[in-house]
Amino acid sequence: MYFASLMASISYHEVLIALFCFIFLCCLRKKSIFPRDWPLVGMLPDLFLNRNRVHEWCAEVLELSGCNFVFRGPWFANMEMLVTADPANVHYFMTTNFSNFPKGIEFMKRFDIMGNAMLNSDSDLWRIQRTLARALLHRRSFHHFVVKTSAEKLEKGLIPVFEHASQHGLVVDLQDVFQRFSYDTTSILVTGYDPSSLSIELPNVPLSEAINNMAEAISSRYIMPEKFWKLQRWLGVGMEKKLSQAWQTIDEFIAKHISMKREELSKGKKCNNGEEGVDLLTSYMTECEISEVFKSKDKFLRDTTLHFMIAGRDTISSALTWFFFLVSGNASVQERIRKEIQENISIEEREKWVGFEMKELDKLAYLHGALCESLRLYPPISFVHKAPLRTDTLPSGHRVTPKMKIMVPLYAMGRMTSIWGNDSFEFKPERWISEKGGIKHEPSYKFMIFNSGPRTCLGKEVSFTQLKLVAATMIHNYNIHVEEGHPVTPNVSIVLQMKYGLKVRVTKRWV
Numbered sequence: 001m002y003f004a005s006l007m008a009s010i011s012y013h014e015v016l017i018a019l020f021c022f023i024f025l026c027c028l029r030k031k032s033i034f035p036r037d038w039p040l041v042g043m044l045p046d047l048f049l050n051r052n053r054v055h056e057w058c059a060e061v062l063e064l065s066g067c068n069f070v071f072r073g074p075w076f077a078n079m080e081m082l083v084t085a086d087p088a089n090v091h092y093f094m095t096t097n098f099s100n101f102p103k104g105i106e107f108m109k110r111f112d113i114m115g116n117a118m119l120n121s122d123s124d125l126w127r128i129q130r131t132l133a134r135a136l137l138h139r140r141s142f143h144h145f146v147v148k149t150s151a152e153k154l155e156k157g158l159i160p161v162f163e164h165a166s167q168h169g170l171v172v173d174l175q176d177v178f179q180r181f182s183y184d185t186t187s188i189l190v191t192g193y194d195p196s197s198l199s200i201e202l203p204n205v206p207l208s209e210a211i212n213n214m215a216e217a218i219s220s221r222y223i224m225p226e227k228f229w230k231l232q233r234w235l236g237v238g239m240e241k242k243l244s245q246a247w248q249t250i251d252e253f254i255a256k257h258i259s260m261k262r263e264e265l266s267k268g269k270k271c272n273n274g275e276e277g278v279d280l281l282t283s284y285m286t287e288c289e290i291s292e293v294f295k296s297k298d299k300f301l302r303d304t305t306l307h308f309m310i311a312g313r314d315t316i317s318s319a320l321t322w323f324f325f326l327v328s329g330n331a332s333v334q335e336r337i338r339k340e341i342q343e344n345i346s347i348e349e350r351e352k353w354v355g356f357e358m359k360e361l362d363k364l365a366y367l368h369g370a371l372c373e374s375l376r377l378y379p380p381i382s383f384v385h386k387a388p389l390r391t392d393t394l395p396s397g398h399r400v401t402p403k404m405k406i407m408v409p410l411y412a413m414g415r416m417t418s419i420w421g422n423d424s425f426e427f428k429p430e431r432w433i434s435e436k437g438g439i440k441h442e443p444s445y446k447f448m449i450f451n452s453g454p455r456t457c458l459g460k461e462v463s464f465t466q467l468k469l470v471a472a473t474m475i476h477n478y479n480i481h482v483e484e485g486h487p488v489t490p491n492v493s494i495v496l497q498m499k500y501g502l503k504v505r506v507t508k509r510w511v
Contacts, residue, residue: 033060035071042072042079044225051223055382055490058083059412067416068396071407077225081405085413088395091445093386093406095453104387106405110221113214113247115299117307129304130458136283137458143465145277146189147358150466153185154473155355157198162478164200165506171483173501174324176202178470179317183208185466186312190305191257192279207253210246211310215493217243222383223492254305258298261285280308311459314495315380316466321502322378323371323471325488326427328480328504333370333429340366341476352510353477361468367475368439369432371467375449376420377427379410382496384448410448411496419446479507 035046050057061069067086073079084090093101102122114120118129136142158181165172180198183205188194197205217239221229232240261281284301327334344363345354361367386406393399400406417424420431434440444452450460457463474480482488483503491499 033057034064034069035061037072041074042077044073044077044079047071047073047223051492053489054223054492055409055411055496058409059415062409062412063416067418068398070398074225077227078403079225080403081407082394082398082400083407083409084394084396084398085409085416085419086394086396087419087443087446089398090408090448090452091443092395093388094445094448094451094455097392098453100389100392101386101406102389103385104389104405106387107385109226110218113218113243113250114306115303117303119307119311120303132284132288134458136280137462139277141277142280143277143461145279146462146465147469148277149185149188150469151355153181153188153198154470157181157184157196158470159473161198161200161202162474162506163508166478166508169505171503171505174480174504175317175321175498175501178320179208179313180205181470182313182316182320182466186309186316189279189312190308191281192261193257206249208313210249210253211313212493212497213242213246214250215314215495216491217246219493250306251302254302255298257281257305258301281305311457312462314497315463318378318380318495318497319371319375319463319467320470321498322496323374323467324474324480324504325482325498325502326374326377327370327475328482330427333427334475336429337364337367337370337471337475340364341472354473356469356472356476358465358469361465361472364468364472365433365437365439366429367468367471368464370429371464371471372432372439372442372447373427373429376414376447377425378490378496379414379449380496381449382409382411382490382494384408384410384451408448411490413448477509479509481505481507 035043037043038045047054062083062085068082068084068089071079071081071083103120104122108120111120116125118126118133121129158177161172161177164170177198180202184195184198195205195207197203197208220239229240232238233244236244258281262285265282265285281301284304327337341364344360384407386408388400388402388404388406391399391401413419415424432440432442444450444456450457450463481504483505486503487500488502489499491497
């Protein structure tokens with residue numbers, strides 16, 4: 001009688017909590033890397049246990065499962081997804097059957113802050129924006145503008161910070177410095193405005209912090225069930241509170257610059273569309289006919305500006321940070337890059353401070369290979385998301401339905417031995433060099449850093465221009481030493497940054 005009344009007093013939710021605790025404790029005891037599919041909660045306990053090393057865990061699971069595994073979340077959460085690093089699958093849904101694999105509604109839910117930007121869009125909305133962007137980004141004048149802007153920010157922003165740190169023996173956070181460099185250059189290229197965040201004083205940058213918080217919050221939406229993060233949003237707590245605050249900061253920044261640009265143009269300020277080029281916001285406001293498919297011109301300008309700000313700022317800073325971490329820890333690679341640089345500059349310039357021009361940088365094949373190798377191991381964007389419109393079967397034999405999501409974890413893909421060989425975890429720029437000494441091409445469905453198929457990144461050449469300019473200048477003119485004992489680990493975010501930054505000391509090579 002007592003037992004029956006005790007059982008009656010236990011609620012349904014208490015039983016669920018007890019079950020979850022039991023499963024959680026079992027997960028703590030089990031040693032298998034491969035996630036177990038538990039009743040009710042699916043594989044969520046394993047994901048929770050590995051939430052702080054989700055990139056590494058995903059690589060381990062995919063290596064064991066032959067580049068494909070199906071993740072199942074709680075029965076009520078609609079979290080079933082195919083996680084794949086299989087190049088054949090990637091080629092199929094990114095190119096061969098592209099029309100059946102859009103970003104999808106689930107992607108737009110999680111990236112709602114991006115509005116209808118090109119990153120979020122599918123079908124006609126995406127095609128219209130891509131056509132406009134391609135026309136502007138591929139202009140010779142815009143390329144000149146990129147080179148000029150990057151070189152000036154390097155000379156007046158980045159180098160003074162390095163000189164100051166070297167002179168005073170300071171420890172600097174290289175990740176923070178590169179974020180400021182890419183934030184300033186991207187802001188100039190996109191809006192025409194220089195926020196001057198890269199200076200010796202290293203001032204606070206609200207927009208940069210807002211973008212970091214945005215990326216973290218979006219990543220958390222992929223780890224927790226949709227009902228949970230929507231509840232957080234409704235209550236105004238946790239990462240959703242951070243996202244709401246970031247959203248407001250971002251909207252205020254962009255609205256201010258659209259208003260400023262409109263005022264400049266109304267006063268008849270001459271826009272330079274000659275060889276030197278002009279910022280993208282000016283081009284969109286003065287040259288582009290905004291299609292009727294966009295509800296508001298200001299909303300279109302807001303979404304487009306945010307898209308380019310994120311694309312430029314995050315990818316460049318992440319790529320440079322991981323590149324210098326890898327090179328500073330590999331003396332033979334650093335010396336080979338320096339040797340290649342010396343072979344392509346005059347004899348009198350080989351042992352003194354040198355700035356570089358694009359014609360010199362284009363000859364640096366090994367440097368290009370080292371950058372590609374760094375991008376393979378530490379891709380700036382950590383995953384690609386797809387969703388099938390109709391049920392389909394992938395080359396791997398996996399059947400995917402409209403209720404499923406497809407995830408391509410790029411960090412894991414760059415470490416698959418079946419793709420890159422048994423040395424896939426090693427930093428070897430030589431794998432990108434052909435027998436003739438040129439750059440070896442790898443198909444985009446294998447090296448997916450700049451996306452693949454019709455969605456291939458339009459800013460690829462712009463990115464390599466900035467990366468080579470900074471990398472060659474820094475490696476030739478400075479020594480960079482990572483502080484001993486400094487922890488280096490990737491954060492859990494859509495943008496692969498270092499969780500604790502990159503603390504370094506900088507010394508000059510030439511007096």
